[in-house]
Amino acid sequence: MSAVLSGAGLxxxxxxxxxxxxxxxxxxxxxxxxxxxxxxxxxxxDSLVSSGNATDKNVGPLVGELTASLNKTSSSLDxxxxxxxxxxxxxxxxxxxxxxxxxxxxxNTLDRAKNASGISNLNALLSDVDKALNQVLQGLEAVLAGVxxxxxxxxxxxxxALRSLNLGPILGTLGL
Numbered sequence: 582m583s584a585v586l587s588g589a590g591l592x593x594x595x596x597x598x599x600x601x602x603x604x605x606x607x608x609x610x611x612x613x614x615x616x617x618x619x620x621x622x623x624x625x626x627d628s629l630v631s632s633g634n635a636t637d638k639n640v641g642p643l644v645g646e647l648t649a650s651l652n653k654t655s656s657s658l659d660x661x662x663x664x665x666x667x668x669x670x671x672x673x674x675x676x677x678x679x680x681x682x683x684x685x686x687x688x689n690t691l692d693r694a695k696n697a698s699g700i701s702n703l704n705a706l707l708s709d710v711d712k713a714l715n716q717v718l719q720g721l722e723a724v725l726a727g728v729x730x731x732x733x734x735x736x737x738x739x740x741x742a743l744r745s746l747n748l749g750p751i752l753g754t755l756g757l
Contacts, residue, residue, distance in 0.1 A: 602663030603661040603662075603665045605665050605667040605671050605672070605725065606669075608658070608725060611657045611658060615651070615653075616682070619687060626643050626691075630697045633697075633699075637699070637702050640694060641702070644706040645709075655720050658720030659720060664724060673731055677735060684751075687714065689742070704747065710748075711747075711749070712750065722754075729756075740757040
């Protein structure tokens with residue numbers, strides 16, 4: 582188990598503690614890594630949109646990077662291999678705040694991009710993001726049962742934007 586976690590970049594040896602799965606600190610680190618990625622990708626999309634220079638050719642690869650980061654996050658959550666312990670680590674509420682901030686940032690950026698005249702295939706790109714982000718949310722719930730209810734509570738005001746982007750699976754997973 583520790584080899585799996587170390588291979589996922591988590592670096593936690595849970596076998597010596599007799600635990601199945603990782604810790605909430607492992608989960609937090611996974612989402613901090615995702616936040617670093619989104620903090621790099623999303624401002625570039627925002628800049629292209631606000632300058633009027635957003636096109637399929639320059640936004641598409643950035644949305645591809647975002648999707649790849651989400652897929653990596655999902656794989657890292659899967660590598661935890663079971664329920665994560667919150668003992669001695671961040672609470673579910675802390676992780677819910679981190680995750681909801683990431684989802685909010687992604688949604689706000691994509692919501693602004695949907696009106697960019699130079700992007701014609703945004704719906705196809707959004708479908709990929711929707712699938713990847715939905716897998717991340719499901720993976721989060723698998724390792725920290727109950728946390729999605731907290732995330733959904735924090736994102737309630739964002740339901741309209743998620744609907745306008747046709748992000749149905751995410752809405753369903755969050756129960757919005």
